[in-house]
Amino acid sequence: xxxxxxxxxxxxxxxxxxxxxxxxxxxxxxxxxxxxxxxxxxxxxxxxxxxxxxxxxxxxxxxxxxxxxxxxxxxxxxxxxxxxxxxxxxxxxxxxxxxxxxxxxxxxxxxxxxxxxxxxxxxxxxxxxxxxxxx
Numbered sequence: 795x796x797x798x799x800x801x802x803x804x805x806x807x808x809x810x811x812x813x814x815x816x817x818x819x820x821x822x823x824x825x826x827x828x829x830x831x832x833x834x835x836x837x838x839x840x841x842x843x844x845x846x847x848x849x850x851x852x853x854x855x856x857x858x859x860x861x862x863x864x865x866x867x868x869x870x871x872x873x874x875x876x877x878x879x880x881x882x883x884x885x886x887x888x889x890x891x892x893x894x895x896x897x898x899x900x901x902x903x904x905x906x907x908x909x910x911x912x913x914x915x916x917x918x919x920x921x922x923x924x925x926x927x928x929x
Contacts, residue, residue: 824908831905835920838880842899842924846886849874853888854895854928870897884922894929 852864852873864870867888874886874897884901900923907916 834881835903835905835922838882838901838903839922839924841878841880842884842901842922843926845874845877845879845884846897846899846924846926848877849886849888850895850897850926850928853897870895874899884924891927893927896925896927899924 849864849870853867853870856864856870862869864873870888871886874888875883878884878886878899880901881903882901884899887898889896889898900921903920903922905918905920907918910916
């Protein structure tokens with residue numbers, strides 16, 4: 795009769811895949827959520843620049859034909875708000891400084907970063923701004 799040896803606890807490999815998966819999954823999920831949050835912030839910034847440039851261009855070429863869409867600072871701000879497609883609602887301001895027709899946009903994006911030790915939400919506030927000026 796052949797005697798079977800019991801495997802020792804150190805050399806037993808049952809369940810190691812589950813343990814490794816449990817160790818790797820939380821950092822991987824946090825990394826993916828961080829990448830998605832950063833991508834949303836970058837998209838929001840790009841959308842603000844697009845809206846500010848489009849509104850400044852429209853404001854600078856406003857004539858009697860398109861005076862309704864960009865003929866005044868208030869109409870230009872509404873036009874910029876219609877061009878914007880990002881997260882939240884930025885504040886657009888239109889003015890006539892020395893450079894020409896200028897449109898500014900500002901927005902604070904709040905990113906949730908999990909939970910602190912005292913169980914309050916951890917948040918980062920990222921201030922975004924865009925400026926465009928057309929002569």
